[in-house]
Amino acid sequence: MNGMTRYTILVPIVLFALSGCTAAKQDILTAADLNNPVKCLGGPLPGLTPEEVRKFHVGEVLFKKEFTPEEGLGPLFNGKSCFECHGQPMVSGGEGRDLSSTSILNYARRVEGSAKSKLPLKEVIQDLGKPDVDFFLTRGGPSLQRRSVTTEFPNKFAFENHLDFEQIPLEAELQSNRHSPPIFGDGLIDCIPDGDIAAQGVQESMENPALAGRQISAVDRYTESARAARFGWKNQHINLFNFTTGAMNIEMGLTTFAAHTENSTEPLGDNPDFLRIANKAGSPNDKGKILLALAWYQSLLAPAPRGPITPEVTKGEAVFKKLDCAFCHRPTWKTASECIFADPEGKLPETKQVRVKALESQTFSPYTDLLVHDMGPELADGIPQEGAKGGEWRTTPLWGLRFKKFLLHDGRTRDLHTAITMHGGQSSESAQAYKKLTPEDKNALLAFLKSL
Ligand code: HEC
Numbered sequence: 001m002n003g004m005t006r007y008t009i010l011v012p013i014v015l016f017a018l019s020g021c022t023a024a025k026q027d028i029l030t031a032a033d034l035n036n037p038v039k040c041l042g043g044p045l046p047g048l049t050p051e052e053v054r055k056f057h058v059g060e061v062l063f064k065k066e067f068t069p070e071e072g073l074g075p076l077f078n079g080k081s082c083f084e085c086h087g088q089p090m091v092s093g094g095e096g097r098d099l100s101s102t103s104i105l106n107y108a109r110r111v112e113g114s115a116k117s118k119l120p121l122k123e124v125i126q127d128l129g130k131p132d133v134d135f136f137l138t139r140g141g142p143s144l145q146r147r148s149v150t151t152e153f154p155n156k157f158a159f160e161n162h163l164d165f166e167q168i169p170l171e172a173e174l175q176s177n178r179h180s181p182p183i184f185g186d187g188l189i190d191c192i193p194d195g196d197i198a199a200q201g202v203q204e205s206m207e208n209p210a211l212a213g214r215q216i217s218a219v220d221r222y223t224e225s226a227r228a229a230r231f232g233w234k235n236q237h238i239n240l241f242n243f244t245t246g247a248m249n250i251e252m253g254l255t256t257f258a259a260h261t262e263n264s265t266e267p268l269g270d271n272p273d274f275l276r277i278a279n280k281a282g283s284p285n286d287k288g289k290i291l292l293a294l295a296w297y298q299s300l301l302a303p304a305p306r307g308p309i310t311p312e313v314t315k316g317e318a319v320f321k322k323l324d325c326a327f328c329h330r331p332t333w334k335t336a337s338e339c340i341f342a343d344p345e346g347k348l349p350e351t352k353q354v355r356v357k358a359l360e361s362q363t364f365s366p367y368t369d370l371l372v373h374d375m376g377p378e379l380a381d382g383i384p385q386e387g388a389k390g391g392e393w394r395t396t397p398l399w400g401l402r403f404k405k406f407l408l409h410d411g412r413t414r415d416l417h418t419a420i421t422m423h424g425g426q427s428s429e430s431a432q433a434y435k436k437l438t439p440e441d442k443n444a445l446l447a448f449l450k451s452l
């Protein structure tokens, strides 16, 4: 499978902003529906063809589907469906009902005997890069799988064939909880030309080196070429296709061509239960149909609609700019003039590339620069991923903020004020300036954030 997505540099001809989204099913949308969250959240982008919408709903069903061991789930996993962790307040949101069940945990330790392992952790935590860290790869790392098919499906596996779920090794000094983000509108981010993200990095370093973020490159696992990363808390993935490949494998134990080994360190041996079930699932578990349908669905999700823009919200937006929040949380981006995705119904193993016109040349407002910034020791988790270091995080897109319950990478707070005051490192000055705001300006800023 080659070149899942390919973009050309944009030529701005027609500028038009996304104004809303289509109704949840194939209903015809009226103007009054355009900013109706009940109809928009989790629904497809406006302007799609009926065929594109039909394929969107095929992927949506798979996103909600609970997989079984016979279909490839496990043997170790974190969720039976994508929906389980991306389901609140609507399918493809982040959240989940509570924090613990929808978070994933990454763990590691410093490489034994290395220079950085000899210093107190807090002195080096922000600086740890990949070569400094041991991810326990031979013991199930870097990501914890909390559940096992033998426990969850006791009627399918004999008692003596029990498989233990993973435990965090005692030596894992670095542990990082990650909260599940919403996926609304991510196809637009997917379709930003690489060059524009690189240009953002260059522009920031010229404008204000102290605040400037770093552009992260990651390898496309299908073409093996380096591209501008844009997804994940540490900017570890280049597109939805790659992210979905990893999510299927790591969170659900579903293997695909590009991720064909089960994410389990326990030898499954030749016991008849596992063999019988593995034979039904086939190898890889998914020949590509599920992956393509899931990637298509997520790429065509509409962004969350904006709330009412009152005079206070407009005032708050000015405060947001004045405090340099907008330096990192860059308001608008534009997609490429040509957005190409793999047709979920094309014949495999070759993929059929098709254009999705509704995504092309769109101006939209995710409020992120798609770069990583050092956010200081309080927020650092010490776990490097791709080019991002232990203290660096991708500027979180703020669109859809009003539909989020848990904030920051580990969901540690539900309070906007706390999320802002926790900003350290490169964003310290911004947070300090926030603390000094008059109550009126502070309220306006919060009103603006709650309108996103
Ligand atoms: C056990 C919970 C869980 C399950 C199951 C799960 N995810 Fe996630 N998902 C997460 C977490 C946590 C993150 C953040 C990971 C990170 O960046 O470190 C995430 C991130 C993502 C992102 C990145 C979004 C962004 O804007 O950066 C995508 C896309 C995604 N998941 C798709 C899927 C798909 C598709 C499935 C099903 C095949 C799935 N996830 C299953 C918890 C889960």
Ligand code: HEC
Binding pocket: 211, 320, 323, 324, 325, 326, 327, 328, 329, 372, 373, 375, 379, 393, 394, 395, 396, 397, 398, 401, 404, 406, 407, 408, 409, 410, 416, 419, 420, 423, 426, 427, 430, 431, 434, 449
């Ligand atoms: C130097 C870059 C930078 C600046 C300046 C900055 N932020 Fe952030 N912001 C980030 C990063 C990176 C994160 C992710 C941190 C994490 O999750 O650990 C973040 C997270 C957030 C979140 C949490 C979002 C969520 O869904 O979890 C909010 C809210 C936020 N910022 C608002 C603001 C406001 C308001 C300002 C201005 C006072 C501001 N930021 C200034 C980079 C920045």
